[in-house]
Amino acid sequence: MAAPQEETLLSRGEVPIVDLAHIGTDGCPMKSVVRRIGEQLFAALSGKGLAMLVNHGIAEEKLKTVYADLDNFCSLPEGCQAQYLRNPVSNHGYVRPGMEQFDSTKKELRHLYNITTLSAAAFPAQEDVPEFSQHAVPLAHDLTNLSRVLLQALAYALGLAPATLLGCHAGMLRSDGGNKSSMRLLYYPPVPPDDEPHWRAPAADSPHYTRCGAHADRCTFTLLAQDSEGGLEVKLNGSDKWQPVGHLPGAILVQTGELLASWTTNLLPALLHRVVVPSGAYARARGRHCVAFFCLPDSGAALPPLPARPPTAPPPPACPAHAHAHLTLHHRLLNAAHHLHKRFRETYA
Numbered sequence: 001m002a003a004p005q006e007e008t009l010l011s012r013g014e015v016p017i018v019d020l021a022h023i024g025t026d027g028c029p030m031k032s033v034v035r036r037i038g039e040q041l042f043a044a045l046s047g048k049g050l051a052m053l054v055n056h057g058i059a060e061e062k063l064k065t066v067y068a069d070l071d072n073f074c075s076l077p078e079g080c081q082a083q084y085l086r087n088p089v090s091n092h093g094y095v096r097p098g099m100e101q102f103d104s105t106k107k108e109l110r111h112l113y114n115i116t117t118l119s120a121a122a123f124p125a126q127e128d129v130p131e132f133s134q135h136a137v138p139l140a141h142d143l144t145n146l147s148r149v150l151l152q153a154l155a156y157a158l159g160l161a162p163a164t165l166l167g168c169h170a171g172m173l174r175s176d177g178g179n180k181s182s183m184r185l186l187y188y189p190p191v192p193p194d195d196e197p198h199w200r201a202p203a204a205d206s207p208h209y210t211r212c213g214a215h216a217d218r219c220t221f222t223l224l225a226q227d228s229e230g231g232l233e234v235k236l237n238g239s240d241k242w243q244p245v246g247h248l249p250g251a252i253l254v255q256t257g258e259l260l261a262s263w264t265t266n267l268l269p270a271l272l273h274r275v276v277v278p279s280g281a282y283a284r285a286r287g288r289h290c291v292a293f294f295c296l297p298d299s300g301a302a303l304p305p306l307p308a309r310p311p312t313a314p315p316p317p318a319c320p321a322h323a324h325a326h327l328t329l330h331h332r333l334l335n336a337a338h339h340l341h342k343r344f345r346e347t348y349a
């Protein structure tokens with residue numbers, strides 16, 4: 001008997017879809033299109049905290065190639081992987097399962113490869129993973145360009161000159177250390193058979209795994225391209241319920257990060273999200289792949305004050321206080337580097 005289809009936010013039509021009309025990687029997009037995207041993006045991020053981007057211009061094949069490269073990296077001997085471990089200063093490099101934890105009660109099963117510099121020397125050698133950098137660098141450029149379009153669109157929607165946000169995010173992946181934006185490749189391995197499905201009472205000594213514990217991203221926004229394995233769950237604005245997002249082939253998810261939330265004093269609240277292990281035996285025996293692009297302002301950049309909004313556009317209902325309590329510590333003018341270092345200390349072993 002076929003497994004019943006899981007109900008998701010997408011299957012219920014509850015994820016706003018923003019059509020980028022193929023301007024995603026264009027250097028000089030049309031103003032009217034950027035303006036329309038800005039309005040739709042603003043409505044999506046203020047109402048829900050996320051949107052699916054379609055017709056963004058990034059070929060699925062590019063994603064599949066980097067997923068395969070990461071698989072090859074993960075199957076290297078540990079000793080060989082060790083030379084590529086994450087550098088805590090630059091945040092570039094490989095992070096083994098369990099080394100980055102959002103949920104201290106479970107073991108988080110994921111391999112990460114953070115990319116914060118595009119210099120060839122920072123990538124695995126050709127003899128270890130052939131063409132890793134040749135595949136990853138163009139994808140990183142595409143995601144940077146897509147972020148630049150969204151920054152211009154958001155600036156319009158917030159009543160700022162279009163280049164204002166671009167100016168504060170000028171150094172994304174320029175590899176000069178002045179901006180901590182990163183592209184992260186993720187591989188979640190199959191769940192070990194000793195972990196019981198969550199609906200059964202596990203044996204006292206059985207490990208409890210998850211794929212990624214609950215968190216909001218420490219950035220302006222995140223772009224997320226995922227394979228079809230599922231597992232991503234979110235708490236929509238004002239809701240305390242975890243809901244699966246679902247999969248829209250070829251789409252890239254954009255979700256609000258903590259910096260955008262604190263800069264807009266929660267007009268655009270940060271999206272809480274997590275990745276759970278699937279419940280069916282078949283899905284648990286399969287790996288999951290994802291590419292995340294964390295868009296951040298230049299280190300030390302102060303985001304400009306926002307123009308007052310007209311009274312016809314009231315802010316959405318506030319999130320549950322506990323969900324974003326840490327955001328109240330922040331002010332409109334942010335020092336991105338300070339925020340980021342604090343959050344790295346909290347999540348890395």
Ligand SMILES: O=C(O)CCC(=O)C(=O)O
Nearest residue numbers: 186212226232275290292
């Ligand atoms: O794998 C995913 O879908 C999400 C990953 C994530 O949230 C993160 O790395 O911050």
Ligand SMILES: [Fe+2]
Nearest residue numbers: 215216217273
């Ligand atoms: Fe995240």
